[in-house]
Amino acid sequence: MHRLFHVLFQSAHITVFLLLEAIAISMFVNSDSIQSTMISKQGLSLTTSVHRRLNYLVETFTLRTTNGKLNEENAQLMSDNILLREQLNLQKQVDLITSFKQGGSTPEEERVLDQNELVQSLQQVNANQNPSFQGHLAPKALEQIFVNSSKPTQNIMQELDFIPAKIVQTHLDAFQNYIIIDKGEVDGILPDMGLICTNGVVGIVDHVSKHYAYILPLVNVKQPTSVRLLKSHQLGSLVWEGNNIYTSTLKEIPLHVNPQVGDSVVTSGFSAIFPQGMFVGTIKSVNLNQNQQFAGIKVSLAVDFTTITHVFVVKYSHQKELLEMEQSINS
Amino acid sequence: MHNRPFYIIQFIVLVLAQVFVLNNIPLWGYIVPMVFLWFILILPPKLDRNLVTLLGFILGLSLDFLSHTYGIFAIATTLVAFLRPFILRWFLSPDELDTNIVSYKAHPTAFLAYTGVMLFIQIFVVFMLEAYNLAFILPVLVKTLLSTLVSGLLIWGLDQFINTQKR
Numbered sequence: 001m002h003r004l005f006h007v008l009f010q011s012a013h014i015t016v017f018l019l020l021e022a023i024a025i026s027m028f029v030n031s032d033s034i035q036s037t038m039i040s041k042q043g044l045s046l047t048t049s050v051h052r053r054l055n056y057l058v059e060t061f062t063l064r065t066t067n068g069k070l071n072e073e074n075a076q077l078m079s080d081n082i083l084l085r086e087q088l089n090l091q092k093q094v095d096l097i098t099s100f101k102q103g104g105s106t107p108e109e110e111r112v113l114d115q116n117e118l119v120q121s122l123q124q125v126n127a128n129q130n131p132s133f134q135g136h137l138a139p140k141a142l143e144q145i146f147v148n149s150s151k152p153t154q155n156i157m158q159e160l161d162f163i164p165a166k167i168v169q170t171h172l173d174a175f176q177n178y179i180i181i182d183k184g185e186v187d188g189i190l191p192d193m194g195l196i197c198t199n200g201v202v203g204i205v206d207h208v209s210k211h212y213a214y215i216l217p218l219v220n221v222k223q224p225t226s227v228r229l230l231k232s233h234q235l236g237s238l239v240w241e242g243n244n245i246y247t248s249t250l251k252e253i254p255l256h257v258n259p260q261v262g263d264s265v266v267t268s269g270f271s272a273i274f275p276q277g278m279f280v281g282t283i284k285s286v287n288l289n290q291n292q293q294f295a296g297i298k299v300s301l302a303v304d305f306t307t308i309t310h311v312f313v314v315k316y317s318h319q320k321e322l323l324e325m326e327q328s329i330n331s
Numbered sequence: 332m333h334n335r336p337f338y339i340i341q342f343i344v345l346v347l348a349q350v351f352v353l354n355n356i357p358l359w360g361y362i363v364p365m366v367f368l369w370f371i372l373i374l375p376p377k378l379d380r381n382l383v384t385l386l387g388f389i390l391g392l393s394l395d396f397l398s399h400t401y402g403i404f405a406i407a408t409t410l411v412a413f414l415r416p417f418i419l420r421w422f423l424s425p426d427e428l429d430t431n432i433v434s435y436k437a438h439p440t441a442f443l444a445y446t447g448v449m450l451f452i453q454i455f456v457v458f459m460l461e462a463y464n465l466a467f468i469l470p471v472l473v474k475t476l477l478s479t480l481v482s483g484l485l486i487w488g489l490d491q492f493i494n495t496q497k498r
Contacts, residue, residue: 013380017413020388024409027395028402028460035401047350047397054351171354171398173363173478175461175471178399214399221462242462242470244361 039207039214048180048212051169059309066309073198160275162312163187165195168212172305175242176222179215181311184208190323192273194314200279200302201225201267202311213313217305218280219245226271227280230264232257238265238280238299245305247284250297257295259286265299272316338370342390345370350397361474364482367394368453369489371412372446376419376428387412400461407456411449418448446486450479 027034059066165183183189185208195202195215203217204225216223218240225238227250236253253259263283269276279302287296316322345367353364371387391408395401419428422441455475462471 013384013413016381017384017409020384020409021406021413024388024391024402024405026402028406031401031403035399038396038401039399050351051355169355173354173358173361173474175458175467176400221464221467242467242474244359 036207039209048168051180052182055166055168062309070310161315161317162196163189163315165213165311165313167309167311170305172217172219172245175220177217177220177245177305178206179203179217179305181213181215181313182211183313184211184213186210188315189213189313190319192271192323193316193319194274194278195311196274196278196314197303197308197311199304199308200281201274202303202305202308204273205313218248218301218303219305225280226268227265228268229253229257229259230266230277232259234259235268235270236265236297246300248281248299248301250283250299251294253295253297254293255288255290255295258288259283259295259297261286272319272322274314338374342370346390346393346397349394354398358481362478362481363454363474364485365450365454365457365478366482366485366489368408368411368450368482369486371408371415372449372486373490374415376416376423380413380416383415384409384413403457403460406460407453410456411453414452415449418445421445421448442490443483443487446483447479450482450486451475454478454482 163183165181165187167179168182169180171178179195179202181195189205189208191205191208193205195205195217201218203215203220204223205213206216207214218225218238221240221242223240226235227238228235234253234257237251238248239251240248250265261283265280265283267274267276267278267280281299281301284298284300286298289296349365349367353366358364367390370390371383374383374386387408387410388405390412391405394404394408398404422445423438427438427441455471458471458475458478
């Protein structure tokens with residue numbers, strides 16, 4: 001016993017080192033639970049309020065570029081708005097015609113255009129507007145939707161809500177990257193909600209405190225995201241492999257799907273995190289090695305994480321219900 | 332040797348700068364300048380080893396709590412603080428270690444080599460723990476090398492600056 005103490009005293013620095021290292025390692029092993037308790041108990045607001053002040057300072061210098069971007073987005077939204085309004089008017093007119101054809105006529109309805117003329121004017125509208133809308137709203141398909149006018153899209157829109165938020169802090173150069181935004185529990189934000197910006201998908205809410213939320217972006221090694229190829233509808237998993245924050249890796253796409261460079265990758269919509277079909281990125285390179293089961297695909301992400309400032313949290317009205325159900329299944 | 336208030340102010344400034352500025356400048360997603368290690372680097376070589384290890388632990392812990400990475404910085408910084416005497420002895424002769432100050436001015440090449448090795452160990456451990464997967468060894472090494480280079484340059488600059496101010 002005496003000798004043991006002697007040895008311990010002789011190598012005191014090793015003992016001290018091992019002791020401190022043991023404390024640190026136990027913290028690291030339990031970091032998930034420490035993180036969630038620390039963050040939910042105001043742990044975020046301590047440093048985050050400082051970050052927020054610093055951000056105000058930075059923002060004043062970048063106002064000009066931010067303003068320019070917002071203006072562009074505004075212009076885009078305005079042109080979309082005009083297009084949609086035109087289509088809404090046309091829909092009303094088509095509705096009137098169909099009711100007219102089924103019988104019952106009023107002088108007002110007689111003045112309405114013939115259906116063929118309608119389709120023609122619709123084509124004109126489409127040609128004048130944003131080319132990206134042309135594919136989606138081919139006149140014939142539209143005609144069908146309008147005539148059999150059940151309104152499935154309306155229900156989806158009622159369930160969805162977008163909460164605007166600002167990014168307070170980003171940490172992007174390591175492996176477990178994170179983003180902190182200035183909206184939290186008070187604003188109705190819950191874990192597992194999606195975060196998007198006007199360019200595409202940003203990430204998923206991991207923890208929330210009262211006024212802030214801690215986001216795991218697409219560029220975090222712990223955050224695989226369920227995605228789909230727009231053309232082939234093939235499901236895959238987007239995994240970030242720590243290389244750089246502009247590209248990510250798409251896994252589980254079988255060789256026979258034959259993905260092409262430039263194809264769009266969108267969200268699958270299988271969970272109540274992101275709506276279906278939100279833009280994630282485009283395929284940058286494809287490696288079709290016949291010896292392997294799946295294709296090796298690199299995706300260049302649509303969002304530039306270094307420049308985003310304004311984001312939206314996607315909120316489903318039934319999110320809480322869904323979470324509770326998942327928890328009850330798991331427990 | 333610097334006086335005690337210098338070390339205290341240096342500690343606070345470095346931790347705050349690391350958490351609020353350096354961790355938030357995105358450098359192409361590859362580089363995290365870890366300048367805070369400068370605090371451990373320029374502690375007097377004759378300082379009690381246990382104290383150095385303890386200071387390393389406290390430094391890592393403060394960074395962990397301010398940047399929501401519980402344990403990662405504490406593990407890495409405690410390790411380099413513990414290894415410091417060995418690395419110092421590796422690059423500097425006993426006579427040089429008696430001077431009670433390590434800086435670029437006194438021993439340029441030795442100081443740079445010592446800084447490089449310390450930074451490399453620190454940053455490699457931090458990234459490896461963050462990735463927590465051997466499959467990421469290649470990006471971890473790339474990021475470690477780049478970050479070591481940039482951090483080393485920044486520390487060299489800081490050291491130069493402080494020493495010219497003192498004169």
